[in-house]
Amino acid sequence: MIATQYEKFTEREIIDKVLNGEKALYEIIIRRFNPYLYKIGRSYNYNHDDTQDLMQETYIDVYKNLASFEGRSQFKTWIVRIMINNCYKKKEKLSVKNEVMQAVNEYSTPMFSNSNLGTEKVIHNRELGNVIEKALSKIPVDYRMVFSLREINGMNVAETAELLEISETNVKVRLNRAKTMLQEEIKKSYVAAELFEFNLIYCNAIVDRVMAEIFKL
Numbered sequence: 001m002i003a004t005q006y007e008k009f010t011e012r013e014i015i016d017k018v019l020n021g022e023k024a025l026y027e028i029i030i031r032r033f034n035p036y037l038y039k040i041g042r043s044y045n046y047n048h049d050d051t052q053d054l055m056q057e058t059y060i061d062v063y064k065n066l067a068s069f070e071g072r073s074q075f076k077t078w079i080v081r082i083m084i085n086n087c088y089k090k091k092e093k094l095s096v097k098n099e100v101m102q103a104v105n106e107y108s109t110p111m112f113s114n115s116n117l118g119t120e121k122v123i124h125n126r127e128l129g130n131v132i133e134k135a136l137s138k139i140p141v142d143y144r145m146v147f148s149l150r151e152i153n154g155m156n157v158a159e160t161a162e163l164l165e166i167s168e169t170n171v172k173v174r175l176n177r178a179k180t181m182l183q184e185e186i187k188k189s190y191v192a193a194e195l196f197e198f199n200l201i202y203c204n205a206i207v208d209r210v211m212a213e214i215f216k217l
Contacts, residue, residue: 011075015066030059030207036153037083038198043148044087045137058083059210081163139181147178
């Protein structure tokens with residue numbers, strides 16, 4: 001499998017190879033970022049199928065604009081921003097609202113932690129998936145997206161602020177409020193990494209879909 005053979009390459013190296021004609025290597029980009037993009041789409045309350053359509057659209061957009069990537073930001077930030085923009089366009093809404101600033105400790109303990117979980121508890125936590133997703137869907141999208149980027153996708157404050165075009169203080173404020181909204185419905189023992197899990201079967205399917213379109217270009 002191509003992705004296995006080239007796991008050691010950086011995004012910049014892969015991009016250069018793709019731009020130099022090794023189009024098949026674009027599969028590596030798709031496989032590396034499927035989990036991130038899937039979580040973004042689901043966090044916007046799109047269902048599984050709509051999210052995959054948005055992922056495909058994003059990968060095509062990214063491929064068409066690879067030559068314009070200058071490396072001023074991380075590639076992950078760049079591709080996630082394109083996915084977010086596509087989510088915005090699909091919903092034809094979402095303007096960033098001004099919020100009252102308040103001090104929030106950036107280094108506060110994450111809401112979800114798996115440090116004390118055993119195998120049995122992890123298995124039981126998987127059954128909470130639907131409850132968690134429903135709870136998140138009730139949170140205003142401005143808070144939901146900060147929560148998704150910070151807690152689910154593991155991005156830092158600066159990356160989240162850049163992607164959502166808000167201040168780092170607002171990132172901290174929104175994350176704190178999002179946690180408050182969720183605490184009554186979500187157990188603190190929940191493993192955040194399991195939220196909106198992107199199964200390998202889906203990964204292979206989206207790779208096939210995108211690459212089929214890429215080879216037509």
